[in-house]
Amino acid sequence: MRARNVSAPHCQRRLIMSQNQKSSDTGDKSASERLAALKLALQNDLRDAPIMAKVALENLFNRDDSDSGPAVKSAGRVGRQQGKVSELTAMADLKPGGADHLRRILELIGGNMSGARKVGTVHDMRFVIFDDDKKILFCTAYDGDWDTYIEDFATKIPDLMDLLFANVEGWPGIHSPEVKDFIASHQLTADGWYVDAPYLTVVETRRVQENQQALETFMDEYSKTAKPVDDMSEAELRASQKKLQEFLQKVGTASSGVA
Numbered sequence: 001m002r003a004r005n006v007s008a009p010h011c012q013r014r015l016i017m018s019q020n021q022k023s024s025d026t027g028d029k030s031a032s033e034r035l036a037a038l039k040l041a042l043q044n045d046l047r048d049a050p051i052m053a054k055v056a057l058e059n060l061f062n063r064d065d066s067d068s069g070p071a072v073k074s075a076g077r078v079g080r081q082q083g084k085v086s087e088l089t090a091m092a093d094l095k096p097g098g099a100d101h102l103r104r105i106l107e108l109i110g111g112n113m114s115g116a117r118k119v120g121t122v123h124d125m126r127f128v129i130f131d132d133d134k135k136i137l138f139c140t141a142y143d144g145d146w147d148t149y150i151e152d153f154a155t156k157i158p159d160l161m162d163l164l165f166a167n168v169e170g171w172p173g174i175h176s177p178e179v180k181d182f183i184a185s186h187q188l189t190a191d192g193w194y195v196d197a198p199y200l201t202v203v204e205t206r207r208v209q210e211n212q213q214a215l216e217t218f219m220d221e222y223s224k225t226a227k228p229v230d231d232m233s234e235a236e237l238r239a240s241q242k243k244l245q246e247f248l249q250k251v252g253t254a255s256s257g258v259a
Helices: 008-022 031-045 051-062 098-108 114-119 146-156 158-165 179-186 202-225 234-256
Strands: 072-074 080-082 085-093 122-130 135-143
Touching (some): 098 122, 114 122, 114 146, 146 179, 202 234
Antiparallel strands (some): 072 080, 085 135
């Protein structure tokens, strides 16, 4: 029998996010101060906006939004960051035939970019070929700062990067000292950036998922031999408590990153 409505991993997820949020920059303005400044700026900037937009803006500010999240800041050289998560959006010209080569590569791997898992900080990654196969849009969300992210590509998945981006005009190669300048010159900083769980990294998300699966497996196994408490002997109660303690210790150790 599979456990239903299990909340332990979700509590763990909230705990991780809460702990991470407490350790964020203390110099940030409070949410209410940022909201007040934003409201004033928008009201000034949108004086000539359509009436519908002004009404919608007023309605948005009249709603209670006490959990507005952390301020959006720079991810480093290019791009934006909210909490621990950053964005990268880049556009570039493709070489003649590059679109066809890319599509064949992506088709061979089933469109699955799981090789990026080795980087350990990539939330998502996507390629869009457009403008009659002349251009490519590359978007990704990742943990940490820009420079570290690009360096991780070079050290952890260099062959995958060159396999894909060799179809882009001017690509110098992932190991080239010019590769950072090349990427930065094609990157566009997002005008808007939202992260639902800004303090939850890829590694922490994986731990939550693993603990969710471990809990479900534990409950399935436990339910096969479980009895009502009133029907259990003292020895059975002690054995049951021991199983639970061992499971909680295992999950707690995994969550803390202790080997």
